Amino acid sequence: MTATLTAQEQTLLPLIQQWIERHREALIADLAGWIAFPGISRADQALPGAPFGAECAELLRHVLAQAQQAGFATENHDGYAGSVIYGKHPRDIGLINHLDVVPAGDNWTFPPFQLSRHGDFVIGRGVADNKGPGVMNLYLLKLIRDLNIPLHHNLRIVYGLAEETTMEDMKWYRQHAPLPEYSLVTDGMFPVNNAQKGQLTFTLRVPNAGVLAKIRAGVASNSVPAFADVAIDGVNTDKVQEKLALLQGVGASYVTLSHEQGSYRLTARGNGGHAAFPDGTLNAARVLLAGLLELELLNARERQLANFLFEWFTSPYGENAGLGLEDTQSGRLTLNAGVWHSSEPDTLTINCDIRYPVSWRGEHIVEIIEQQLANSGIQLEAGWRDVAPFYLPEDHPVISLLQQTWNDLTGRDDRPYAMGGVTHSKVLPNAITFGPGYVRTSENTPDFLPDGHGFPHGADETIHLPSLLEALPKYVIGLMRLDAWLLERNKG
Incomplete structure (x- = not known):
């Protein structure tokens, strides 16, 4: 032509x-x-x-x-x-x-x-x-x-x-x-x-999650959650409100406390979008974790889990999860924690989405995830799905x-x-x-x-x-x- x-x-x-x-x-x-x-x-x-x-x-x-x-x-x-x-x-x-x-x-x-x-x-x-x-x-x-x-x-x-x-x-x-x-x-x-890029969808299971099991965020694994909330009980609300006014970092402008139906609810706001195109997005579930940590609303195990998840999902490009992968043909890997919910009592479930470079294979990504989760108290569920x-x-x-x-x-x-x-x-x-x-x-x-x-x-x-x-x-x-x-x- x-x-x-x-x-x-x-x-x-x-x-x-x-x-x-x-x-x-x-x-x-x-x-x-x-x-x-x-x-x-x-x-x-x-x-x-x-x-x-x-x-x-x-x-x-x-x-x-x-x-x-x-x-x-x-x-x-x-x-x-x-x-x-x-x-x-x-x-x-x-x-x-x-x-x-x-x-x-x-x-x-x-x-x-x-x-x-x-x-x-x-x-x-x-x-x-x-x-x-x-x-x-x-x-x-x-x-x-x-x-x-x-x-x-x-x-x-x-x-x-x-x-x-x-x-x-x-x-x-x-x-x-x-x-x-x-x-x-x-x-x-x-x-x-x-x-x-290849697409890997998988589920993380967090047993004995305590307060974290009550987190609700997101509608699909391939969408960045715009809102997240968690019900919290037995807290001194005056102290929480005082601390809210002093929040730093991502929680400063995006976390609020409300009272409804006899309990208190901490809500976080982010910027939603497509998991494969994360620039300009902000995962509301991660904002919520920041608020829970800074407000000191978690016990020792909950803090350990929250810190791990907060760090693991810090970058939408997977660097903090050992997944900072890239190639010249297709660019950088992306990682998204799209849906946070509880599928069984006291257990947090997170549905995740990864888009990985064309020179990699899904089973290699799974091996890295399993290594990263070892001794964390967080499990990779069987049944992950890979689209080459x-x-x-x-x-x-x-x-x-x-x-x-x-x-x-x-x-x-x-x-x-x-x-x-x-x-x-x-x-x-x-x-x-x-x-x-x-x-x-x-x-x-x-x-x-x-x-x-x-x-x-x-x-x-x-x-x-x-x-x-x-x-x-x-x-x-x-x-x-x-x-x-x-x-x-x-x-x-």
Whole structure:
């Protein structure tokens, strides 16, 4: 392919922009309808035809019905996923997306499951990850159809329902449904992603935890907790209030004491966000540990455990846990303690998430964790789950094709990127993550939200509509080029 836009591509660009302007409000209205269905994946609430719970099944039916009304063929894959198809060719190019979201959590200033608008921004759980891009995919098919853009492959959107949990949606799809020749996974950043870290999810068990067993924080292992609290009894509240006024460090501005239903509750505030992108986040559970330690509300064993956990989770990059790992292909390991709860009396349970560099393997990470926990009184539960890394070299032909498309349309000279985020690229063959996320600037970053708000997996999840819609021409040109490359390859 050439390193510049063809005459056909240049002619299309203004037509694409005009089409976007005509359909912008309809896209927003459809997104509002999707946001109204929470869509939290719950395999523990499986029903016949609804392996991830009734909520996800209802959302999928809504989306497929909307696509049918728009004139597209649809397929419901036994409730594991759904397809929307444009074209009548023997082979497919895929657009992979997920409809499920993480739980809303606390501290929202806007309603999480009602789309809100503020200027060029929309707010709601899933607007960025991944319902906003999902609606965009449906409109991408409409755009290509309306502008009569010729392709030699069908376009098949596949909507999954368990990306935020186990990815059983696409594991099932891979075994039972039509696989595209190549797919674009619309669940990342631009430009093109060629490396995704491995993901290790595991549970720490802290027996005889005393007060610590009453800590409650977080909604998912892959989300940084924004709030944490613990019930405390038998304390001199006057002394605690005096000490609160003298707190230092992370507890100084973020810990409060309240009285409710005959007991006292210590509450800590942090900054939530996605575990794989920890910059700017603050784990509220760790803030709470700092408050408990400085307020001297723990006995000797509780202090020992709290000190260990506080230090172990000090860095979101794992240095204090002996996990300061890094490689040139994918960067640094990340470590997150996402959910703190009690699964049995006097026992604290912590659900954790690690994203590790592509040159490492999950079993090696587990060995380090076991060594670190030796003699700590904290146990690593059996049943940890490992999702291996994804990696393609930068000179892979489709990586190069998509990267060149981005550079041609932006005038930049960027390279493919690595990330800690995990997408369906890990599960489906020949599935490459390409957008539609964007680098934040002063123009596309909301200035009307509290600090730490507005991110995927956090409170007041927000997306900048113009930045999302700017992805459409990149997908059109990228799909045209991928279609031509596959046609030529298959001739040989």
